[in-house]
Amino acid sequence: MxxxxxxxxxxxxxxxxxxxxxxxxxxxxxxxxxxxxxxxxxxxxxxxxxxxRRVYRIGEMPEDIATIFLDQLEKDSAEYRASADE
The missing domain is CATH 3.40.1620 (YefM-like fold)
Incomplete structure (x- = not known):
């Protein structure tokens, strides 16, 4: 910012x-x-x-928040895989 x-x-x-x-x-x-x-x-x-801190049930999470979560999970997974290969 x-x-x-x-x-x-x-x-x-x-x-x-x-x-x-x-x-x-x-x-x-x-x-x-x-x-x-x-x-x-x-x-x-x-x-x-x-x-x-709101908790969503399966299928009720707004699309924009779900996208943020999925993008971060992909990034974290890629970093984990890269560190495991080292």
């Missing part, structure tokens, strides 16, 4: 607005994180899944 001062954000609003549409940007005030500007889609996703 990118970090920028609030003053810098205001000074170059158009640039950071465009960047924030791609990934979250943390704004700082007096050297401390203050707010995060993020794409609407990400905000909606986070708002819809407020409790990250």
């Amino acid at each position: 990118d970090t920028v001062t609030t003053v810098e954000f205001m000074r170059h609003f158009g640039r950071y607005h465009d960047e924030a549409k791609k990934r979250p940007i943390t704004l700082t005030k007096h050297g401390r994180p203050s707010v995060v500007v993020m794409p609407v889609e990400l905000y909606e996703k986070l708002k819809g899944h407020a409790d990250p």
Whole structure:
């Protein structure tokens, strides 16, 4: 996540607005994180899944979360196989 001062954000609003549409940007005030500007889609996703500890039954997990899990499992499996071959 990118970090920028609030003053810098205001000074170059158009640039950071465009960047924030791609990934979250943390704004700082007096050297401390203050707010995060993020794409609407990400905000909606986070708002819809407020409790990250939620447990899903088989077949009810949302597609986007299932994809994240499957991608991570594939990555972990590939790393495990690579380390076993060494």
